[in-house]
Amino acid sequence: MATAATSHHITSHRQSTDSTTMDKVLLRRAMGRFATGVTVVTTRTPDGKYEGVTANSFNTVSLDPPLVLWSLGRNSASFEGFHAAKHFTVNVLGIGQLPLSRHFSTPKLDKLAGIDHTLGHGGSPVLTGSLAHFECETKSIIDGGDHVIFIGRVINASCREGDPLVFAKGGYHRAVTLVEEITS
Numbered sequence: 001m002a003t004a005a006t007s008h009h010i011t012s013h014r015q016s017t018d019s020t021t022m023d024k025v026l027l028r029r030a031m032g033r034f035a036t037g038v039t040v041v042t043t044r045t046p047d048g049k050y051e052g053v054t055a056n057s058f059n060t061v062s063l064d065p066p067l068v069l070w071s072l073g074r075n076s077a078s079f080e081g082f083h084a085a086k087h088f089t090v091n092v093l094g095i096g097q098l099p100l101s102r103h104f105s106t107p108k109l110d111k112l113a114g115i116d117h118t119l120g121h122g123g124s125p126v127l128t129g130s131l132a133h134f135e136c137e138t139k140s141i142i143d144g145g146d147h148v149i150f151i152g153r154v155i156n157a158s159c160r161e162g163d164p165l166v167f168a169k170g171g172y173h174r175a176v177t178l179v180e181e182i183t184s
């Protein structure tokens with residue numbers, strides 16, 4: 001059992017004073033302790049515009065049927081486009097693609113201009129050199145507070161050898177192997 005001193009040590013960061021209003025600084029800092037990969041989610045909108053957004057909210061959901069999810073801020077410039085498109089591609093970035101993460105997280109009029117890609121399901125761009133990609137049909141769009149959650153059914157996927165780009169504590173990292181548990 002934790003002593004009072006131990007538990008004080010564990011929770012010594014800033015805390016919310018009001019149980020109904022989470023301290024946003026604490027929340028952001030705590031969420032940043034959860035390391036993720038980095039993806040660029042792309043689409044082609046019904047009126048032919050290409051969109052791309054850096055997203056670390058991507059995760060796998062189900063193998064059978066094959067489902068993945070990611071969330072997009074309601075205030076994003078690309079929100080209407082992803083909502084209307086009915087399909088998207090998730091591009092998983094390798095460490096050599098850090099500049100692409102910065103590129104797609106900075107607002108621009110035409111984010112795909114000058115970026116090597118091919119066109120996947122529904123015309124969603126597949127970024128050349130990505131570590132993996134998932135071409136998806138949008139299955140559901142779920143309310144997620146100031147974000148919406150997109151669930152997609154995977155239609156096509158690919159992967160290649162390389163090191164994944166890791167995002168944690170507000171910065172970019174390379175994964176270091178501690179123990180090999182599953183070989184794939």
Ligand SMILES: Cc1cc2nc3c(=O)[nH]c(=O)nc-3n(C[C@H](O)[C@H](O)[C@H](O)COP(=O)(O)O)c2cc1C
Nearest residue numbers: 053054055056057071072073076077078105106107
């Ligand atoms: C590492 C990283 C991860 C991000 N993850 C997300 C995310 O999951 N969802 C989101 O809406 N924005 C995320 N962002 C912010 C968007 O990439 C950024 O707001 C972008 O400008 C949105 O594109 P848009 O303005 O063209 O819609 C992330 C940014 C970075 C650097």
